[in-house]
Amino acid sequence: MECEKYREFLWDYSEGKKIPEDILKHIENCKECLKETEKINKTLEVLKNLKHEITEPLEIEENLFCRIEKYKKLKKNIKNFSFILAPVSVLILLFSSIFIYNYQKVKVIILYPEEFQILIPEELYFYFKIPKNKPFIAYIDTQNITPYVRVHEDIAFYSAESLEADPGFHTFYVKVFDQKGKVIEEISKTFYLTNYKRKELTYLW
């Protein structure tokens, strides 16, 4: 089992990287390690195949510039109608998916780590607190971010991780449905993402 601690160095050894003298000495005199090195060499041979480029970005550019034009138009419209009205157009996106837990009406409380400004660490979640053991159906969506919500007993949370790529206004919607699909609770909150590098958000209203 002594060899176990040299495992990591075996890869460096096989890739011809520099490793400490004493470890090198052990590896070269140890049957187990040398056997392991053989496997590593074969694995590296397989990994070499990763250098192949196997597909081409065909027609990407044309499609992309079409989408940019659409985006610019949308942005212009948003400016014209002010950012408060803009998210309304996005409501249409709301119905692509729903969670079913049960059917009674419940109150959904949105919690934030801080009132006016949110600093987002590596991965932060917006918490949507739901009273324990109360059944609900809810759906959360945002303007530019792909919806992704996890539900854990009494909390549904939204990953804010992808925010960093997309600075600007982001509206979070929460809809709670009864079992027949009727909306019984609607909440929306808008943030302005001020600095995607530091992942900093300013709370607007």
Added chain:
Amino acid sequence: MDENKRREILKELMNTYSKKILNFFYYSIGDKEEARDLLQDVFLKVYKGLPKFKGESSHYTWVYRIAINTLRTYLRRQKFKKFFSFEKIPEEIHPGYDPPSKPPLILYEVLKKMPQEFKEVILLYYYEEYGIKEISEILGIPEGTVKSRLFRGREFIKNYLEKRGFYGM
């Protein structure tokens, strides 16, 4: 930012990175069309973000961060769809790679089985040929974590190949 300038930079970034990122996506998800769609998403985000990009990090770190986040969001959405959907979605998100003859099939097989956090590091290291420091910047994780994920990813591949009798032992 001037629109012409913005598009010029975008085109430059596309020329430099689109092929690499596309293949990175393809290796990650095994579907050419989906990979192309994701690539478009990435460059749309790049276009949107360009006026705010202040060059505090290098272009590759920034573009790759966007790419990784786009990929992660996509993968999560797939998982999420699978989990919450009322319709029955087949077990496999993608029925299989459509691989060319060059790289051996076993490589696709193992990549498909590998946990995403290892796969990212393995692809950035062996396919994109980035160093530990660069990968740590792109993924926003400490170098030590990159090293341990790289090690675990490599061991994962080695063990998989071993199970499949690849070493003939």
